[in-house]
Every structure is written in structure tokens, then in C-alpha cells.
Amino acid sequence: MKKILHVVSARPNFMKVAPLYAAIAHNQALTQTIVHTGQHYDLNMSEIFFRDLGLPSPDARLDVGSGSHTAQTAHIMLGLETVLSAERPDLVSVVGDVNGTLAAVLVATKMGIAVAHVEAGLRSFDRSMPEEINRVVTDQLADLLFTPSLDANENLLREGVPPERIHFVGNVLIDTLLASRESAARLPILDALGLVAGDYAVCTLHRPSNVDDPSRFARLLGAIGDVSERLPVVFPVHPRCRRSIGDPEVRAVLAKAADLRLISPLGYLEFLALTSRARLILTDSGGLQEESTALGVACLTLRENTERPVTVELGTNTLVGAEPARIRAEAARVLDGARPAGRMPELWDGHTAARIADVYADVLGSTMAVAR
Ligand code: UD1
Numbered sequence: 001m002k003k004i005l006h007v008v009s010a011r012p013n014f015m016k017v018a019p020l021y022a023a024i025a026h027n028q029a030l031t032q033t034i035v036h037t038g039q040h041y042d043l044n045m046s047e048i049f050f051r052d053l054g055l056p057s058p059d060a061r062l063d064v065g066s067g068s069h070t071a072q073t074a075h076i077m078l079g080l081e082t083v084l085s086a087e088r089p090d091l092v093s094v095v096g097d098v099n100g101t102l103a104a105v106l107v108a109t110k111m112g113i114a115v116a117h118v119e120a121g122l123r124s125f126d127r128s129m130p131e132e133i134n135r136v137v138t139d140q141l142a143d144l145l146f147t148p149s150l151d152a153n154e155n156l157l158r159e160g161v162p163p164e165r166i167h168f169v170g171n172v173l174i175d176t177l178l179a180s181r182e183s184a185a186r187l188p189i190l191d192a193l194g195l196v197a198g199d200y201a202v203c204t205l206h207r208p209s210n211v212d213d214p215s216r217f218a219r220l221l222g223a224i225g226d227v228s229e230r231l232p233v234v235f236p237v238h239p240r241c242r243r244s245i246g247d248p249e250v251r252a253v254l255a256k257a258a259d260l261r262l263i264s265p266l267g268y269l270e271f272l273a274l275t276s277r278a279r280l281i282l283t284d285s286g287g288l289q290e291e292s293t294a295l296g297v298a299c300l301t302l303r304e305n306t307e308r309p310v311t312v313e314l315g316t317n318t319l320v321g322a323e324p325a326r327i328r329a330e331a332a333r334v335l336d337g338a339r340p341a342g343r344m345p346e347l348w349d350g351h352t353a354a355r356i357a358d359v360y361a362d363v364l365g366s367t368m369a370v371a372r
Contacts, residue, residue, distance in 0.1 A: 009100025
């Protein structure tokens with residue numbers, strides 16, 4: 001039996017590992033283990049996703065918690081070295097671009113263990129973003145690189161990654177979305193929040209560049225508060241925003257907003273139930289840009305760049321930046337117009353995890369077919 005060890009760390013990782021875990025489970029020649037680094041630890045930032053996604057509880061927990069990037073990455077590295085020494089997996093599988101992704105690839109590679117990176121090749125070309133550093137280093141070291149879109153292949157080739165390491169497989173996050181839409185639709189979240197389908201907006205913000213400085217955060221919230229004059233805006237608040245939310249300037253802006261509703265972070269299914277029926281999404285999240293495209297909901301990305309250009313070129317995403325006047329104008333354009341005419345990018349078809357599991361099986365020398 002060959003052993004695959006998954007490393008999960010933070011909220012967006014869980015949705016990417018769930019379909020992969022399920023696809024690999026079909027192959028009797030493979031075993032798998034999940035290690036949770038503990039980068040995210042609140043019930044509604046971690047545990048709730050395991051429940052919503054049917055992901056088994058982690059086999060090992062490192063419980064590193066929050067800290068500076070260096071402290072967090074270093075603690076994860078130390079914990080993982082111990083786990084990998086005991087487990088000796090044949091392959092370490094990492095997803096996304098969080099600190100745990102980087103830590104895992106560094107430790108495993110130095111221990112001579114093969115690494116696969118799912119969601120490889122995305123680039124914002126903005127090294128002030130911590131995730132960009134994580135992406136660049138992870139992709140240089142990983143042995144197998146699974147890309148969600150062809151722009152990612154181009155980025156990897158330009159950086160000198162040997163083509164035989166690169167596998168264009170589509171978007172594993174969209175596997176989870178497509179598999180979960182029906183069960184999400186049955187949840188009564190709209191009634192609970194007093195919302196009407198198609199007549200509200202959803203906002204998420206958590207990038208350090210948008211939320212850590214209270215004045216910048218207040219300016220953004222001012223623009224979003226203006227949008228809420230047209231329709232209710234629901235904002236599930238990421239814990240990173242808590243410090244800035246307490247700032248007097250931010251509180252003053254929130255008090256003036258017409259209908260901006262701050263709520264606690266939601267689980268995967270409730271959040272999907274909310275986003276899938278929204279008129280408009282305002283976000284700085286990477287995953288939500290992709291989910292909006294898959295759902296056909298207009299998305300305004302409150303950042304200057306995106307590592308997911310396919311969502312702008314083919315999907316429903318518009319890069320808007322953080323200038324209030326531009327946010328107001330773009331929101332008005334969407335609210336005055338028809339639904340966006342985006343289309344689904346290639347291979348965002350719900351079968352990405354199965355394609356990845358096939359490659360894992362091949363590479364690990366298993367001859368058994370992976371069930372679709
Ligand atoms: C991390 C990822 C980011 C991802 C995001 C999704 C990195 C560099 N960043 O950012 O790519 O988009 O997760 O959410 O890996 N906190 C809690 N409870 C938790 C987790 C965090 O209260 O369960 C608070 C702590 O104050 C912490 C802060 O949120 O210091 C930031 O958490 P951290 O994991 O460092 O980064 P995120 O901003 O969540």
C-alpha cells in the first residue's frame with residue numbers, strides 16, 4: 001500500500017482536500033492520512049468545514065495557532081518533521097497557497113519525500129502578498145504540479161518548471177461547489193437573515209492590505225455601505241478584521257451604512273447557499289472569485305490584481321481595486337444591468353479530483369483504476 005499524506009491548514013484548504021480525499025479513497029492500493037496544522041482553529045473557521053464536507057477528522061493535529069508568518073511557518077515545519085518521520089508517506093499532497101502549504105513543501109522536500117501541489121501556477125505577480133511568496137517557492141520545489149487553468153501552465157513554464165511535472169486538471173474547489181449546491185439550496189439561511197433571492201449582495205474582506213489598517217478598511221466599508229443603499233449587503237466577518245472593527249473610524253462608517261449586516265463567519269454550505277443566490281459579490285478572496293464564476297454571479301474584486309485571471313477573462317469577475325469611487329460605480333453598473341454573461345473555464349467540470357487521483361495512482365505505481 002502506498003501512503004498519501006494531506007496537509008491542511010486554513011479555511012480554503014478544506015474544500016480542496018475533501019473531493020481529493022474522496023477520489024483517492026476509491027483506490028484500494030492507496031492509504032491516506034490528514035494532518036491539520038492548526039493555522040485556523042475556531043469552530044467556524046475549521047471544524048464546521050469537516051462536518052459540512054464529510055471530511056474525516058484529521059489523523060494528527062499540530063495546533064500551531066496564530067503568529068507572525070515566520071513563527072507560524074517555523075512551528076508547522078517543526079511539527080511536520082516529527083509527523084513525517086513517523087509516518088514516512090510516499091507522497092505529501094498540499095493545496096493552495098497558505099503558510100502551511102509552504103511549510104509542508106519545505107519539510108517534505110528536504111526529507112526526500114515527493115510532493116504534489118494542487119492549484120499550482122497561479123500568480124498575482126505581487127510579492128507584497130504573502131501568498132505569492134508561498135506559491136512561487138512551493139511550485140519550484142514540488143514534484144507534481146496540478147493547474148486549474150492554462151495561464152498557470154504558462155507561468156510555471158516561464159519559471160523553468162519542467163513540463164513533465166505539470167498536469168492541467170481543472171479546479172478542485174469547483175468539484176466541491178458542484179457536489180454541494182443541492183444540499184446548500186435546502187438550507188434556510190435566506191429566511192433566517194430575512195433576505196430575498198437575487199436581491200442582496202455578499203461581501204467578504206480579509207486581505208491584510210485591505211483590513212489591517214483601520215483607515216483603509218473604513219474607506220472600503222464606506223463604499224460598501226453606499227452600495228447597501230441599493231440592496232442589503234451581508235458581510236460574514238473574518239476574524240482577522242476584529243481588531244480594525246473596534247476602531248472608532250470604522251465604527252462610525254458602520255453606523256452610517258444603510259443596510260450593511262455584519263455576521264459571524266459561516267460554514268461551507270450556508271455560505272454557498274448565500275452566495276449562490278446573491279445579486280452581487282464584493283470580495284478580496286481568491287476562492288470566491290472562482291466560485292462566483294462557477295455560480296454565474298457578478299463579482300467585484302476589491303484588489304489591484306488577481307492570481308486568477310481566467311475569472312476575469314471568461315467568468316463574471318471584474319477587478320475593481322480599493323478606490324471607493326470605482327467600487328460605487330462598478331456596483332451601480334452591475335445593479336443597473338443584466339446578469340453577467342460569464343462562462344465556465346475549461347475542466348471546471350466537477351471531475352478534477354478524479355483526474356488528480358489518477359495521476360497519484362500512476363505515479364505511485366498502482367495499477368488499480370480509480371473509480372469516477
Ligand atoms: C490565511 C491565509 C490566506 C487565506 C486565509 C483564508 C496565509 C499567509 N494566509 O489568512 O491566504 O486566504 O487564511 O481565511 O496563510 N484567527 C482567528 N481564528 C482562526 C484563525 C485566525 O481568530 O481560526 C485570527 C487571528 O487573529 C490571526 C488572524 O485571524 O492572527 C489571521 O489568521 P492567519 O491564519 O494568520 O491569516 P488569514 O488572514 O486567515
